[in-house]
Amino acid sequence: DPGQVVYVDSGLDGVVGKAVILECGSTRPDVYIWGFTQPGTDAIKAVVYDFGKGPKLQKLAQSLGDIQVISGAASLSIERLPLAAEGLYTCQALYDTDQGAKLIYYYIHLRVLVPVSKPNILLSDASPAEGSLVWLRCGLENGTEPLYFLWEYETYSGLVSIVSEGNSSMFNMAEVNRNNTGWYQCWARNQVNQERSDRIRLDIIFGPDIPQIDVTPYSITDRGYYVKERQTVSLLCQAQSNPPSQYVWFYNNSQVYTGPKFTITRILRMHTGTYACQSQNTYLNTRSFKTINLTVYCE
Structure with missing residues (x-):
């Protein structure tokens, strides 16, 4: 009877290398099957099942991290979360009630987030002539989007100011002048963490002025x-x-x-x-x- 089937849909964010818990209801079902669907596919592959004789982990579980079934429940604990664990998890839970069998599908969309790595700055010219076009790029090896970037400028006297911020890793200066000489540093941030680069020196070449x-x-x-x-x-x-x-x-x-x-x-x-x-x-x-x-x- 379709009226006896309940569908519960939710989303969950995890972080690479950390732990997450995927819950299959608030009470332990009598029978359950955990399945996994890889992004871009429709196939549901079994991860673990329990037909009343205890949980049985399947081979697929080895590629999804350190998976354990929480004792007294049907929830999954995944330690040291790998990027490959991202996808749709389905827990088919069957409950034997006084009113008869009750079937609940728990859909959990797991997104595995990657922290931003320490950024490095690529500079078009470390010693440009006054009036030149100069660009700086805040490069990242890893980091889940959306990403946010902030650029700081420090004068030789130690005064620090923010000169650019937004979702672009590029910072462009159309016509540099001697007042742009100093130290530059970028920050990269996503919803997991933020990291900053080492400073890089920009030395503007100019002159001579009239003596x-x-x-x-x-x-x-x-x-x-x-x-x-x-x-x-x-x-x-x-x-x-x-x-x-x-x-x-x-x-x-x-x-x-x-x-x-x-x-x-x-x-x-x-x-x-x-x-x-x-x-x-x-x-x-x-x-x-x-x-x-x-x-x-x-x-």
């Missing part, structure tokens, strides 16, 4: 710098650049010194003229210049 020239000591007018004759005068050239710039000094268009600080001991009136500093980024093969007029006068 700044500092003259010591000096007086300044609308025509440039004035210094006293026979003083020791220092010209210091500085330009923002990564890697640091190399410097060359020119006097009236002739090279006179290499290095950031050019010192003239006991300067004379004959040293009056135009001084130029050239800064060079040898990595990018780029240059910038700054020129000043220096007049030496006698009191």
Whole structure:
């Protein structure tokens, strides 16, 4: 009689390597058969049965993990859950009641979840030039979807901020600049756990900017710098650049010194003229210049 058959459908999540319990009702049936249907198939294969003489495990049970029938019940305990255990479990339970035989089908859809592994970062270019396109990918070997990713950025001063989050493992920076230099780290998460990657350093190559020239000591007018004759005068050239710039000094268009600080001991009136500093980024093969007029006068 179809009216005497009851169907109970439920879902259950387990985690690879952990344990789950599949229940066949709240009371032990007189007769039961546990079956398993692999995803993508229709065949139901016996896992264990008990016709009143005790549970009998079938060969299939060996591939579904460490299966034991819970004493005093018809429920299954699966230890060290393998990924192969995912599928549909059917417990056909027969009860001998005063009203006659009662048959209940318990359908349990077991989903085996895989924790996320420790992610690793793939970086398109660890030392890109300023203005370049840079992408970072948070790679995972294992992890059941849906997955969630979060990217953190840490400055050299230790300030940490979130720069991207969502379901994409990619983090794109269209035009990087020097302010993007620092450490990057990604987090990967699913409903089981979360893991974070090791940090990776992004070093933006840039410059040189237009140099700044500092003259010591000096007086300044609308025509440039004035210094006293026979003083020791220092010209210091500085330009923002990564890697640091190399410097060359020119006097009236002739090279006179290499290095950031050019010192003239006991300067004379004959040293009056135009001084130029050239800064060079040898990595990018780029240059910038700054020129000043220096007049030496006698009191």
